[in-house]
Amino acid sequence: MLEIKNLHATVGGKPILKGLNLKVSDGEVHAIMGPNGAGKSTLGNVIAGRDGYDVTAGEVLYKGADLLQLEPEERACEGIFLAFQYPVEIPGVNNTYFLRAALNAQRKYRGEPELDSMQFLKLVREKLHILHISDDLMHRAVNEGFSGGEKKRNEIFQMAVLEPSLAILDETDSGLDIDALRLVAEGVNRLRSEDRSIIVVTHYQRLLDHIVPDVVHVLADGKIVASGDADLALKLEEKGYTWLEQGGIQPLNEEARV
Amino acid sequence: MSNTQALSTADKWFRAYQALDQTADPGWMQSLRENAAKQLSVNGLPHRKIEEWKYTPLRRLENLELQTRNQREIPPVDTQFPAAIAEPSALVIDISDGSLQSRQETPDGLTINSLAGGLGKYEDRLRSLCEATDLSGPGRAFAALNTAFLDQGLLIHAGAGVKAGSILIRWAFSPAEAARLDNFRVFVLLDAGAELAVIEQFESTVGTENALNVISQVELGKGAALEHVRVQLESDRCSLLTSTSIRQAADSRYTYSGFDLGGGLVRHEIDASLTGPGAHAEIRGAFVLDGSRYVDNHVSVDHVSAGCTSQQFFRGVLGGRSRGVFNGRALIRAGADGSVVKQSNANLLLSGLAEMDTKPELEIYADEVEASHGATVGQLDEAAVFYLRTRGLSDAQARRMLTAAFCHAVTDQLENRTLADRLSVLLDEAMPDEPPETGRED
Numbered sequence: 034m035l036e037i038k039n040l041h042a043t044v045g046g047k048p049i050l051k052g053l054n055l056k057v058s059d060g061e062v063h064a065i066m067g068p069n070g071a072g073k074s075t076l077g078n079v080i081a082g083r084d085g086y087d088v089t090a091g092e093v094l095y096k097g098a099d100l101l102q103l104e105p106e107e108r109a110c111e112g113i114f115l116a117f118q119y120p121v122e123i124p125g126v127n128n129t130y131f132l133r134a135a136l137n138a139q140r141k142y143r144g145e146p147e148l149d150s151m152q153f154l155k156l157v158r159e160k161l162h163i164l165h166i167s168d169d170l171m172h173r174a175v176n177e178g179f180s181g182g183e184k185k186r187n188e189i190f191q192m193a194v195l196e197p198s199l200a201i202l203d204e205t206d207s208g209l210d211i212d213a214l215r216l217v218a219e220g221v222n223r224l225r226s227e228d229r230s231i232i233v234v235t236h237y238q239r240l241l242d243h244i245v246p247d248v249v250h251v252l253a254d255g256k257i258v259a260s261g262d263a264d265l266a267l268k269l270e271e272k273g274y275t276w277l278e279q280g281g282i283q284p285l286n287e288e289a290r291v
Numbered sequence: 292m293s294n295t296q297a298l299s300t301a302d303k304w305f306r307a308y309q310a311l312d313q314t315a316d317p318g319w320m321q322s323l324r325e326n327a328a329k330q331l332s333v334n335g336l337p338h339r340k341i342e343e344w345k346y347t348p349l350r351r352l353e354n355l356e357l358q359t360r361n362q363r364e365i366p367p368v369d370t371q372f373p374a375a376i377a378e379p380s381a382l383v384i385d386i387s388d389g390s391l392q393s394r395q396e397t398p399d400g401l402t403i404n405s406l407a408g409g410l411g412k413y414e415d416r417l418r419s420l421c422e423a424t425d426l427s428g429p430g431r432a433f434a435a436l437n438t439a440f441l442d443q444g445l446l447i448h449a450g451a452g453v454k455a456g457s458i459l460i461r462w463a464f465s466p467a468e469a470a471r472l473d474n475f476r477v478f479v480l481l482d483a484g485a486e487l488a489v490i491e492q493f494e495s496t497v498g499t500e501n502a503l504n505v506i507s508q509v510e511l512g513k514g515a516a517l518e519h520v521r522v523q524l525e526s527d528r529c530s531l532l533t534s535t536s537i538r539q540a541a542d543s544r545y546t547y548s549g550f551d552l553g554g555g556l557v558r559h560e561i562d563a564s565l566t567g568p569g570a571h572a573e574i575r576g577a578f579v580l581d582g583s584r585y586v587d588n589h590v591s592v593d594h595v596s597a598g599c600t601s602q603q604f605f606r607g608v609l610g611g612r613s614r615g616v617f618n619g620r621a622l623i624r625a626g627a628d629g630s631v632v633k634q635s636n637a638n639l640l641l642s643g644l645a646e647m648d649t650k651p652e653l654e655i656y657a658d659e660v661e662a663s664h665g666a667t668v669g670q671l672d673e674a675a676v677f678y679l680r681t682r683g684l685s686d687a688q689a690r691r692m693l694t695a696a697f698c699h700a701v702t703d704q705l706e707n708r709t710l711a712d713r714l715s716v717l718l719d720e721a722m723p724d725e726p727p728e729t730g731r732e733d
């Protein structure tokens with residue numbers, strides 16, 4: 034699904050990613066943990082194609098092809114979804130209108146017929162129901178005046194509607210109460226399938242109680258410094274990142290190194 | 292326009308005035324015209340040194356010929372408007388090349404007539420309105436021009452308590468050999484408690500240069516309500532100058548919603564005078580500019596009486612080398628205590644060559660006044676553009692969506708939601724496809 038080799042990237046000229054390697058196979062869920070400022074969001078933004086995040090070396094292959102030459106919307110249409118750490122408020126753009134336009138843009142790209150508003154409404158109702166999200170979210174402007182939790186729910190809801198092949202959830206669990214956390218996990222677990230992959234960026238083990246990852250990575254100073262199974266997250270939770278820095282874990286396992 | 296040029300254009304127009312045949316008209320009208328023509332001849336046209344007009348590119352009006360009555364056959368309006376904006380039940384009035392084309396049967400209590408036709412019954416009211424028009428100084432040259440050629444006009448009158456529904460006025464030009472400037476006057480008189488919606492649509496699909504100079508005079512009796520909507524979709528070879536003055540008695544309500552989505556040179560002057568307690572004026576508009584188009588809104592609200600409220604709310608989108616002006620004035624006179632005044636003007640520049648001049652002016656001489664104002668000129672939020680693109684929308688789609696949303700702040704304020712929805716559609720269609728400006732070379 035996704036293969037990142039020796040990725041170096043700068044943000045505003047400052048080197049942030051410094052030789053990052055990561056391979057996510059079809060159907061896998063990977064968790065990325067790591068201290069603040071390590072470059073986790075930068076990785077998400079580079080994969081999504083944000084301006085100002087410049088790749089200076091290395092490559093990113095998505096479904097076997099060079100991802101970096103695609104525009105952000107092409108990446109989206111190819112099935113990449115980034116749930117933002119800080120979803121953007123867009124006053125005046127109605128959530129339903131926006132999401133239908135987005136879904137139809139993607140369908141058009143894939144040569145599928147666009148959904149009219151009735152068909153779309155039906156789809157939206159289904160997804161809202163499954164995720165236990167109240168439909169007043171749909172009548173409001175995108176993220177405008179949403180609480181932190183509502184914004185995160187809205188990201189998950191968009192993901193459920195757009196059904197990406199590769200979803201990157203950037204701290205979607207931060208600041209959520211336990212119910213919202215379950216909802217996020219539910220959204221992710223429902224999406225799990227053999228031909229989809231998910232990268233969950235998180236600080237907390239508690240999300241991983243609900244979404245059991247296939248692989249856990251530690252990202253520090255722009256590199257993946259350790260990878261392991263779900264137990265790694267437990268150990269990190271217990272001992273903190275300093276434990277890592279003091280050499281508490283073996284170097285990267287070969288699988289994660291590519 | 293240079294001083295000398297301004298004078299010679301005014302002279303040319305003065306000579307056209309001298310050629311008018313006025314023999315059939317009442318004496319007061321003849322002397323009104325004469326006085327106005329003299330003002331025009333003495334003062335000339337506005338030029339860059341006149342503060343109120345310093346941005347207005349009047350040069351494009353220089354070569355226009357004045358059209359006087361009975362010179363041509365006028366074909367009926369053939370509307371190309373992309374969508375109906377008024378309800379199907381609205382009475383339709385066509386004004387083509389500055390001439391009133393059609394009058395319909397009107398319900399009881401509502402009168403629609405031409406200026407000439409209205410002179411019998413309404414002569415005193417019309418005369419005092421005409422004579423009240425300020426013609427002094429070069430800043431009022433287009434009012435003087437309009438008055439010197441006072442001839443074609445539309446009178447709308449709703450009697451006390453009449454709920455008169457809505458009227459759609461369709462302004463259009465027919466193909467003409469000569470580049471032309473037409474003058475027209477509209478009178479809207481609503482007696483106490485009357486209610487009316489007047490929707491004006493301006494379109495001109497013909498390629499010739501033309502200009503329309505309209506003076507509208509509105510009188511709202513106690514508790515009367517006028518909803519006034521203007522949608523302008525003219526070609527960029529058209530100029531439109533409007534001057535609307537509204538006198539409002541106690542508890543009357545005036546709402547103006549102007550949408551300038553076309554036109555080359557457009558200037559609206561809107562002056563509301565709140566003369567009775569509890570009067571309310573809500574003046575809002577959106578304009579979308581590209582190319583080298585120019586739109587100017589000069590709004591002025593005069594709080595004469597206590598306890599009145601007013602709002603000015605404009606949104607502008609400027610691309611290309613276009614230029615926009617918003618001049619919003621509110622005067623709270625001594626004694627107009629407890630007035631509430633709100634002003635807001637926000638603008639989006641889509642291009643580094645576009646320019647917006649925004650100037651809110653608040654003058655307060657009364658007590659316990661609640662006033663707020665804000666003016667901004669900014670760019671699209673690139674974080675929002677990126678967010679939309681990560682969901683699959685193209686860069687152009689994302690920008691259009693955000694730009695339209697910015698303008699919807701205006702339609703959102705309309706109480707009539709069906710009308711608001713129709714206007715939103717027009718707005719969406721008018722969004723420019725402006726390539727992103729900077730910082731995307733990487």
Ligand SMILES: Nc1ncnc2c1ncn2[C@@H]1O[C@H](COP(=O)(O)OP(=O)(O)O)[C@@H](O)[C@H]1O
Nearest residue numbers: 044045047049068069070071072073074075076
């Ligand atoms: N837009 C930006 N401009 C400059 N520096 C940035 C920008 N965004 C992030 N950074 C810097 O990049 C580094 C990594 O940030 P980020 O990827 O957000 O870390 P994480 O998500 O792991 O907490 C930090 O030092 C941060 O200050």
Ligand SMILES: [Mg+2]
Nearest residue numbers: 073074075118
């Ligand atoms: Mg982050």
